[in-house]
Amino acid sequence: MENSINFSSNAVRSISKLMDKVWATCDQLIGALEVSKDGVSSYGVRITDNAMSTEFVDRVVGYLLLLKKHMFDLRKNVRTHMNFQEQHQVAHIVEHLLETQDKLKAKMIESNYFNNTYGYLVNDIFEMMDAVVRKLPVK
Helix, strand or coil, X not given: CCCCEECCHHHHHHHHHHHHHHHHHHHHHHHHHCCCHHHXXXXXXXXXXXXXXXXXXXXXXXXXXXXXXXXXXXXXXXXXXXXXXXXXXXXXXXXXXXXXXXXXXXXXXXXXXXXXXXXXXXXXXXXXXXXXXXXXCCC
């Protein structure tokens, strides 16, 4: 097949591990954002009202779900352990991944509470995504 990109089995394992970590960290953050006031109050923790609006949280969760979808698209291609299809398709997935990352970064800037409370998880996601993108043969 012309225009295919071959990966060694080590590269496939490395990328898959990073994708698993991105997936798990997104799930952790989504789980933290889905905590309701009632559920948290049973543990004696007080959530500050108006710290983050429902619309803000919905958008952040939406971006996290998009990141997971993009990781799934990459994983689908890597896990076949054959070839990526054509390089422009991989570049297209990576482009969408980076666009979603930029949107999530913009959301972090909107809310100091979100940034201060969950910023370390989001930054972990960004670092792992950057490592995945660096391992892909896309310019």
